[in-house]
Amino acid sequence: MVPMSPNTQLASTKRVIVGLSGGVDSAIAAHRLLEQGYEVEALFMKNWEEDDAEGRCAAAADLADARAVAEQLGIRLHTVNFSSEYWDRVFEYFLREYRALRTPNPDVLCNAEIKFSVFLDYALGLGAAAIATGHYARISAEATGYHLHRAVDEDKDQTYFLHRLDQGQLARALFPLADLTKDEVRALAHRLGLANAAKKDSTGICFIGERRFSDFLARYLPREPGPIETPEGLRLGEHRGLAYYTIGQRQGLGIGGVSQGRAAPWYVAVKDSANNRLIVVQDSRHPLLMSSGLEALQPHWISGRAPEAPFRCLARLRHRQPLQACELVAIGPKGCQVRFDEPQRAVTPGQSIVFYQGSECLGGAIIERGLAS
Structure with a gap:
């Protein structure tokens, strides 16, 4: 199957609302749709209420960047607060999973429940026929339905985070960056003189932003310290609580790298909930x-x-x-x-x-x- 161009499946659609995050990817997505003849408007979503005294949550700065881009492109910008929906449909699940000593991926749920559900419904209510985002992915429309494909830029491909979308969501979605690499997106933003052309990519939790994760999680989950041990039972230190660690984790264990004369990194191998023990090993390919x-x-x-x-x-x-x-x-x-x-x-x-x-x-x-x- 040969993926179609980003707008082929909705060739007759004209009014599209782009999720404008303040980043360069969504800005170029909006620009490309304008070039293709769409009637483009944009929407900035605020999905987290800032409660961080250090100001790490940058929604205000992102909104300013989104406004600057919308003005440069000559498109209308809507703003909306989906914080309540995000808490109910994404963050509560996130906390339940951590309490169960699992490691959830909130970006996957955020796409399915917020960006391509709540945002999609809101955009349709504004009279749009489709939404567009700056995701790196491709959609094809065939007799068998809509199909999701990896983007041209394999390093930036985001289908992993989009895999829970369904036929109805894909039918109303456009990914204008499907055939571009990240370098090409940056270069185009600079040529257009966009205010956010050099803005770095966000890397934090979906909509919550970049912050010291263990401190953030401690606001919602109690710390329940216990021993850090080898599989043989040798105690190496104390953990903050099993929920704060993930399988394969190497950094932040606080136990150094030497045991019984052997110098090598430690890796989290087992979270023993019955005994509140964190089991670590030194071989990155240990059987555990x-x-x-x-x-x-x-x-x-x-x-x-x-x-x-x-x-x-x-x-x-x-x-x-x-x-x-x-x-x-x-x-x-x-x-x-x-x-x-x-x-x-x-x-x-x-x-x-x-x-x-x-x-x-x-x-x-x-x-x-x-x-x-």
């Missing part, structure tokens, strides 16, 4: 960190139809991970089981596994547990 497969829950298939097992495909367990060959050996409405051709490191409960065939993103599921090698 490796899995030959996994079980996952809440499967979502973009087509609306699950493939029949056994099913060969490619998968990734985290954003930007190289695609891994695997087989879905069991597929059901509530979950699936996956076996990898090569053992995988740091399979993390709460994260997403996302499936691909060729360039197409098929969907994904939420990792429940790794299966031992």
Whole structure:
């Protein structure tokens, strides 16, 4: 299947509302739609109430950048506050998962529940026929429905975060950056003289921003210290609470790198909830960190139809991970089981596994547990 150009599936659509974040990607998305003849308006979403005395949440600065871009492009900018929806539909889930000692990916849920649900409904209410964002991904429309594909820029591809979109959402979505690389986006922004052309990319939690994560999480979750130990039971230090760590984590353990004369980094391997122990190992490919497969829950298939097992495909367990060959050996409405051709490191409960065939993103599921090698 050959992906279509960014606007082909909605060629007859004229009025589009772009989610303008204040960043360079959404600014160029708006510019490209204007070039293609669309009637473009923009919307800035505020989805988090700033309560940070240090001012790390930069919604005000982002709004100023969005206003400057909208003025330069000559488009109307709407503003809206979805903080309540974000809290109810994304952040409460985020906290539940951390309390359960899992590591959720709020960006995945934010796309499905806010950007392509709440924002989409709001835009349709304003009379738009579609929304557009600065995501790096491609959509094709065929007799079999709408298909999501990886972007031309593999390094920036964001299909991992978009895998829970459905047919109705894709039918009303445009990704104008599908055929551009990030370098080309930056270069175009500079040529246009956009105010945010040199603005760095955001890297924090979706809509919450960049901040010291453990301190932020401590506002909502109690610290429950316990021992940090080797698999053999040697105590190395004390952890802040199991919820504050993720499988495979190397930084921030506070235990140095030497044990019994061996100097090497430590990695989180097991969160032993029964005994409130954090088990760490020094080998990055220690058996406790490796899995030959996994079980996952809440499967979502973009087509609306699950493939029949056994099913060969490619998968990734985290954003930007190289695609891994695997087989879905069991597929059901509530979950699936996956076996990898090569053992995988740091399979993390709460994260997403996302499936691909060729360039197409098929969907994904939420990792429940790794299966031992």
